Amino acid sequence: MKLYTFDPAPNPARLKMFIDYKGLTIDTQQLDMAKAEQLDAQYRSIVPEATLPALVLEDGSRLTEVIAIAHYLESLHPERPLLGTTPAQRALILNWNHRIFNSLFMACAEAFRNSHPAYGSRALPGPNNYEQIPALAERGRSRLADGMVGMNEELTGRDFVAGDSFSFADIDLLAVLAFAKWAAKTEPGEDLTALLAWRERAGEALQA
Ligand SMILES: N[C@@H](CCC(=O)N[C@@H](CS)C(=O)NCC(=O)O)C(=O)O
Missing domain, CATH: 1.20.1050.10 (Glutathione S-transferase Yfyf (Class Pi); Chain A, domain 2)
Structure with missing residues (x-):
């Protein structure tokens, strides 16, 4: 899987806090929103929503909502739970x-x-x-x-x-x-x- 993000932006920042708290290492590419890289044709061919963050899974499917990415990662890595256990x-x-x-x-x-x-x-x-x-x-x-x-x-x-x-x-x-x-x-x-x-x-x- 691969994460596309831009850590300083607010939604990416929520996800970064989640990932850092859980101590996860994920293949990540930063796209500079200050240079509008999220609108580049190459990124849009992978993520037509043109938003960040996005997690692209091995089968090519993509998650473009922070809460969905967090749920996916928590399922893979339940340690230090942030999404509840009951x-x-x-x-x-x-x-x-x-x-x-x-x-x-x-x-x-x-x-x-x-x-x-x-x-x-x-x-x-x-x-x-x-x-x-x-x-x-x-x-x-x-x-x-x-x-x-x-x-x-x-x-x-x-x-x-x-x-x-x-x-x-x-x-x-x-x-x-x-x-x-x-x-x-x-x-x-x-x-x-x-x-x-x-x-x-x-x-x-x-x-x-
Ligand atoms: N609902 C999405 C929101 C994603 C979103 O709006 N991200 C902003 C950055 S905070 C973005 O991609 N902006 C692109 C733009 O302004 O063109 C989520 O949960 O991540």
């Missing part, structure tokens, strides 16, 4: 993965890609061009701020996003907060004490 844990982690991606992650992407001059007609990733809609940038910033308040409320009652132990859901949220800081110039306010305490705790768990 039916309830697995479902809860997947639930939070979707919620964080659809609310916070997409909100941040909307804020960034609908406002940054470099993305004028590239407001969405993928092979097709879409013009920016400035109102979506505004809405994205509001959704992001609301999402952080919501996560602060959630994390008031427990140690980690999906329960008592560190999981891929925590990686999702760590990645969003890092993305929001540089892309939307948004950080959790000092009043979001549970979210800030969780960030410390999750950062330490990631390095453990």
Whole structure:
């Protein structure tokens, strides 16, 4: 199998945290998004979605969603589980993965890609061009701020996003907060004490 990625980008960054935590070594090719290498014809002949990351399996089939790549790798390498070991844990982690991606992650992407001059007609990733809609940038910033308040409320009652132990859901949220800081110039306010305490705790768990 071969991984195509660009570690500094937000979705690749989620996967890198997963791979590093589990200590996996994977044949990897970095494609420089700053040079739009994900749009090159050669990569598109392998991955028509033109997004990163993508894991291409031995039979040529491809996984283009971080959560699917993580599930595949966790099945091959169950040590240091990040996707749960009981039916309830697995479902809860997947639930939070979707919620964080659809609310916070997409909100941040909307804020960034609908406002940054470099993305004028590239407001969405993928092979097709879409013009920016400035109102979506505004809405994205509001959704992001609301999402952080919501996560602060959630994390008031427990140690980690999906329960008592560190999981891929925590990686999702760590990645969003890092993305929001540089892309939307948004950080959790000092009043979001549970979210800030969780960030410390999750950062330490990631390095453990
Ligand atoms: N749902 C996908 C999202 C993949 C995605 O949107 N990746 C971005 C990088 S963070 C990308 O490939 N952008 C390409 C572009 O902007 O042209 C996942 O789970 O990985």
